[in-house]
Amino acid sequence: MPMSSRSLSRTAALAAAVALLGGLATAPAHAATTDQRQRDFAAAAAEFGVPLDVLLGVSYLESRWDFNGGTPSTAAGYGPMHLTDLREAGVAGTHHDVGSEDPRGDDARPALHPQAGPDVPPQGGLQTVDEAAQLLKTDAKTLRTDTTQNIRGGAALLAKYHLGQTGWYDAVARYSGADQAAGQTFADEVFATIKSGVSRTTDDGQLVTLAATPGVTVPQHAEVANPANVECPRTVTCESVPAPYQELPGNDYGNHDLANRPVSQKIDHIVIHDTEGYWDSVLKLAQDPTYVSWNYTVRSADGLIAQHVPTKDVAWHAGNWYINAKSIGVEHEGFAAKGTWYTEAMYRSSAKLVGYLARKYGIPLDRAHIIGHDNVPGTIPSTIAGMHWDPGPFWDWSHYFDLLGAPLGGFGLPGSSLVTIDPDFAKNQPAFTGCDSAGTPCAPRGSEAVVLHSQPSESSPLLVDVGLHPQGTPSTMDVADVGSRAATGQQYAVAGTSGDWTAIWFLGQKGWFHNPRKASVAKPAIGLVVTPKPGLATIPVYGRAYPEPEAYPANLTPQAITPLPYTLAAGQRYSSAGVVGSEYYSATTFDVADHVVVKGKLKYVQIQFGHRIAFVKADDVRFLPAF
Incomplete structure (x- = not known):
């Protein structure tokens, strides 16, 4: 969160x-x-x-x-x-993330780092x-x-x-x-x-x-009507706990931005978070004008949903302003690393909400658009290391997508050049550390994460993520380190095979994972991949899809188009989630009359570049089929 x-x-x-x-x-x-x-x-x-x-x-x-x-x-x-x-x-206990993420992620405003009170x-x-x-x-x-x-x-x-x-x-x-x-x-x-x-x-x-009992009857009971001002399906119980849009001293305001989505901007993503706190405390934070915001919270015990920010408005939740402006944030009462687990009641209620929102706004039910906070990219090189990583490796994405009615993987032909990561959640138990204290082994638990190696060997080092580890050292098995970790449902281009090992293109490197035929952790997939156009040795990768400077009106300072510190070289291929337009929502004052959506001519392609999504300029790549 x-x-x-x-x-x-x-x-x-x-x-x-x-x-x-x-x-x-x-x-x-x-x-x-x-x-x-x-x-x-x-x-x-x-x-x-x-x-x-x-x-x-x-x-x-x-x-x-x-x-x-x-x-x-x-x-x-x-x-x-x-x-x-x-x-x-x-x-x-402590919060799961030592990062320095600014939840708004907007360079046009001072970084926001509010302090939460004690958990209740x-x-x-x-x-x-x-x-x-x-x-x-x-x-x-x-x-x-x-x-x-x-x-x-x-x-x-x-x-x-x-x-x-x-x-x-x-x-x-x-x-x-x-x-x-x-x-x-x-x-x-x-x-x-x-x-x-x-x-x-x-x-x-x-x-x-x-065993199924098709003839079972549910007793008749009075239908509980959700409040008229909440956006929820009729099959879940929702309440309204509004987040305040309030002017604060010092020309500041909180804790979200008014907008007119999807008229002003298309909603492309739903971001799954966990709260790292208990229900009562989290709801108090959502009502604090000096804090940050998200659209919904789902309770663990029974799946009750509270809506805080209307979906037309922009909540401050993902640490990347481009993603915030084009997403809905859904928090889940829970903890990414500690020895706790997400209840089935919460999974089901959340899936009904997310399915409803996806249908309402035309958001594809895939892992390129239903993403975790841990899949949101840093905006520029300096923000990568501070990005949050919830809901963490113990969120069961495969089960969640089953509940969404959109099972993951299984659509490609054997030998496809594109794969969907999909390990057996219960049997897949990476040896993570740091769930309770740095370096301490986590309790063995089922996980959605597949760990990547630099060579087809368990003893070889993990991959290097220069955004998380600028000194160039390999990634680690710390539960918060996503630098060498593919997630369930994500799709990657195959970079090679060696016996029971498969390599994928990941952050400009070949990432190897053990993938034996009788216990595979990836399924062949169908889709499009992108690769640099002929003549380009490397192309830049971005954490946001901002417009060209010429698109901004004279009274607005153009936002920098800053590459991330990675290399996407000729010959490498990455799964495409489609072309997106360049946009920037300028909203830096309390007066909504000053808010402007800047849309440019520049086009980007969203790709699965590492554990997190990223963007490349459409003019830099060509599309290839994978099947």
């Missing part, structure tokens, strides 16, 4: 919880598949008189039946049943582990760390909430811990899952199946 200090506090015992991982009874994601968890669900359902499909459906909406290594969710929930324990999750843990309904422990006559630690007992605890709670009722809908809604509207949305999702059915292998090797 657009927070540039390390001042946001969070879960006190997270570090301790991660330190205890070695003592937890958890199996690695690559363990042999078993059906023990399926049998645990069946036994608990029978013991407490809960319909098996209800128990499975609730658990799926909370955790997708995963154990998550015994770490808490961002709503302090543990285990497959998401039993909540804020006492153990606690309150401490979520309130209410966060000790269901104690309630379950009392019902089972056991202790909270057992329910957090033993999946069998965790499932029994969840079943006991559902049975208690159902007491005296004829159906299970209200008990399911209460289980979410949400208010009436969000609880209904949660229950609707649970029963929709029961109707459709689902089967998957969990992060610790458990095959669990919820």
Whole structure:
């Protein structure tokens, strides 16, 4: 998210919880598949008189039946049943990013680095582990760390909430811990899952199946109407928490810019963030005129959505003014690196929102346009190192795009010169460091990231990112270092193969990753790639698509067209996301009458250049098909 200090506090015992991982009874994601968890669900359902499909459906909406290594969710929930324990999750920690990002990213204004106040843990309904422990006559630690007992605890709670009722809908809604509207949305999702059915292998090797029940009926209930001033699909619960457009002393103002999109500018991107803070604190920040802004926040526990900035207006969220002016920012309650995980309820609610926005504004459902904050480029060489990197390598892009109805990859022919990165999220566990402290190994977790090497060997150095490491040293396995890391859904041109290894063009280099045929982490793709036109030895790469100086009116200072410090040489190829026009939104005063959209004749091509997107001038490249 657009927070540039390390001042946001969070879960006190997270570090301790991660330190205890070695003592937890958890199996690695690559363990042999078993059906023990399926049998645990069946036994608990029978013991407490809960319909098996209800128990499975609730658990799926909370955790997708995963154990998550015994770490808490961002709503302090543990285990497959998401039993909540804020006492153990606690309150401490630091912001994920030591970077110096200016959330506005506009050279025409002074850099903005507001300080966030202390984080506020979520309130209410966060000790269901104690309630379950009392019902089972056991202790909270057992329910957090033993999946069998965790499932029994969840079943006991559902049975208690159902007491005296004829159906299970209200008990399911209460289980979410949400208010009436969000609880209904949660229950609707649970029963929709029961109707459709689902089967998957969990992060610790458990095959669990919820058989489809097409005839299941959802009890009739009063439709909860979202406020008239929020832009949300009818299938999610939204509230309005407006960000202030307010004049401040010293000819300053905050915390966003009024605009008239898409009439004034086309919206090209939706940027996925995580908050690095709890819901209550983050919503207070969104209402602070001296802070920064984003369009939406999604809550972890139940998927409730708050809208802060109308989509027609420009929020200050991505650290790149060109991207800000042409994007919508969606924050998710969560943490990019710590031992927490994103709930299924949040993934589903977010996917419904993003799908709605993409349809409304004609935004393609691909990873060139639905991007993470970590995919937003630095504006000029000096800003690259400070760019944020949320939602981080533990955001499940493949699952997210499944929920969007736009599954990633699988459309090319074998041997295609273009690939889509798509590892098995649960089995793909890079050995990252720095989740809790610099140099300390992170707990093994599923990841969307594929690490790149300079040679087809695990022992070879990682690639060099001169923007992040100007001294020319190789990138590292620090969780924040995206200099040698391809992300799920991104497409790259193939630069070579060697046995079980594939190379892609990445930041002007060949990046090698292990890609055996029987356990591939990339799929052949179809698309267009760009390469320098004949006669050009190298071409510049840019972090924004600004107009030529002649396009600006006389009263505006032209924005510099500054190349990034990378080389795109003849013979290299990069995936194209299409041609874009050159634009600059001049909005430096509180008076919107002074705001101007400058559009030039210069054309750019958006490319997948490294982990982050970039732009090249259309006149510098030629297009080639890849299939």
